[in-house]
Amino acid sequence: MKRYSSILLLLFFLATGSGAGAKVDPQEIIKRFAQKESEFSKVWQQYTYTQHIVFQVLTRTGRVREQREMTIEIFFTSDGERQHRIVDDRGRLESLILTREDLDDALNLQPFALTSEDLPQYEVKYKGEEQVDELNCYVFDVKPKRIRRNRRYFRGRIWVDDLDMQIVMTKGKAVPDLGNNKFPAFETLRQQVDGKYWFPTWSEADDILVFGGGFSRSRRVHVRELITYSDFKKYEVGTSIKFGEVVGEPEPQPDVEPESQPEPVPEAAPNSNPDPEPAPE
Numbered sequence: 581m582k583r584y585s586s587i588l589l590l591l592f593f594l595a596t597g598s599g600a601g602a603k604v605d606p607q608e609i610i611k612r613f614a615q616k617e618s619e620f621s622k623v624w625q626q627y628t629y630t631q632h633i634v635f636q637v638l639t640r641t642g643r644v645r646e647q648r649e650m651t652i653e654i655f656f657t658s659d660g661e662r663q664h665r666i667v668d669d670r671g672r673l674e675s676l677i678l679t680r681e682d683l684d685d686a687l688n689l690q691p692f693a694l695t696s697e698d699l700p701q702y703e704v705k706y707k708g709e710e711q712v713d714e715l716n717c718y719v720f721d722v723k724p725k726r727i728r729r730n731r732r733y734f735r736g737r738i739w740v741d742d743l744d745m746q747i748v749m750t751k752g753k754a755v756p757d758l759g760n761n762k763f764p765a766f767e768t769l770r771q772q773v774d775g776k777y778w779f780p781t782w783s784e785a786d787d788i789l790v791f792g793g794g795f796s797r798s799r800r801v802h803v804r805e806l807i808t809y810s811d812f813k814k815y816e817v818g819t820s821i822k823f824g825e826v827v828g829e830p831e832p833q834p835d836v837e838p839e840s841q842p843e844p845v846p847e848a849a850p851n852s853n854p855d856p857e858p859a860p861e
Contacts, residue, residue, distance in 0.1 A: 606706035609718050610699070613745040618695040620746060620777045625662060627779075628654050630811045633686055637675045638802040647671045648678065652687070656815045675801055676789070679761050685732060685754045686807055691768055691780035692734040692750050694722065701725060701733070709742070712749055716742045727756050736765070746770075746778045764789065764803060773812050783807040 630653050637646040651668035664687060694702065707719040717739040724733040736752010753765040764787035770778035784806050791799040 604706070604709075604718070606718075606720075609706070609740065609745070610704050610720070611696075613718075613740045613747065614694055614696040614699045616745045617693045617747060618697065621693045621695050623774070623777050624691075624693070624779070626815055628656065628811075628813045628815055629809050630654075631664075631686070632808045632810070634804075634806045635673060635676075635678060636804040636806075637673060638804060640802070642802075646673050646675060648673050660815075662815075676803065681732075681754075681758065681761060682763070685763065686805075689732055689734060689754050690766070690783050690807060691770065692738070692747070692752070694734075694738065694747065707737070710739065712739050715739075715748055717748060718742055722752070724755065741778070744776075744778065748778050762789070764805065766805075774814070779809065779812060781809050 630651065633650045633652065635648045635650075636644050639645050648671040649668070650666055652664050652666050654662065654664050656662055694704070701724055702722050703725050705721045707721055710717055710719050720738050720740065721736075722738055723735040727733060733755050734750070734752055735755045736750060738747050738752075739749040740746065741748045748770050750768045751765070754763045757763060764785040766783050766785045768780055768783040771781045773779040773781075784804070786804045787802075789801045789803050791801065
């Protein structure tokens with residue numbers, strides 16, 4: 581590779597604003613990465629993949645006490661409609677109830693993409709620059725401006741690659757908590773899959789869920805959830821993609837009376853989300 585001349589380098593830095601003394605314009609960065617996230621969101625909807633989810637309840641010493649595993653395939657019907665189906669579901673959680681919102685968050689809020697369309701709903705604050713592995717990233721704190729009923733949002737921190745202007749890592753949780761149905765904080769990593777866009781490959785929650793409280797004795801439960809993505813394939817009209825045997829949607833577990841088994845109240849670990857949640861309208 582030939583070395584750039586000093587004049588070419590100067591022109592490059594002036595054009596990109598990447599010079600050592602260049603001033604960061606957070607609003608311009610937000611606008612640019614939101615546009616890229618809109619592109620990614622559309623491309624993401626064109627892919628099939630396999631999603632493996634492991635839910636665990638741990639002992640105080642960190643040993644796995646309960647575990648449930650699910651394998652979900654994202655596929656396209658013959659009419660070109662994108663859907664999901666559960667092809668494997670094994671194990672059972674006795675201390676917690678896996679709710680429909682838990683599964684919906686794993687399928688739809690992961691990965692979190694802050695698109696231009698969703699940007700007006702969020703407050704985004706620039707926090708500086710950090711390095712993630714070998715990537716130089718802009719860091720932003722994100723939270724919903726207001727929470728509307730029957731809507732799910734993300735609250736936490738995102739890392740945006742300064743070259744591709746795409747989110748490469750997120751740390752945060754789905755909000756709002758719904759009464760006794762609360763949710764842990766996640767860390768999600770993305771990698772380049774198609775050579776252009778960053779797709780999620782790994783997401784993990786390791787949190788403390790608090791049950792009860794108020795007039796009843798509280799109970800703390802250590803939980804862990806791991807989500808991995810694999811077998812990405814871009815859907816093309818006329819292609820045929822073979823999937824495994826369908827197990828079907830998990831049946832909702834019946835509500836348990838508080839005196840026999842309290843309904844789980846997943847809650848983020850202390851100090852994982854310092855900002856208070858906006859009150860639902």
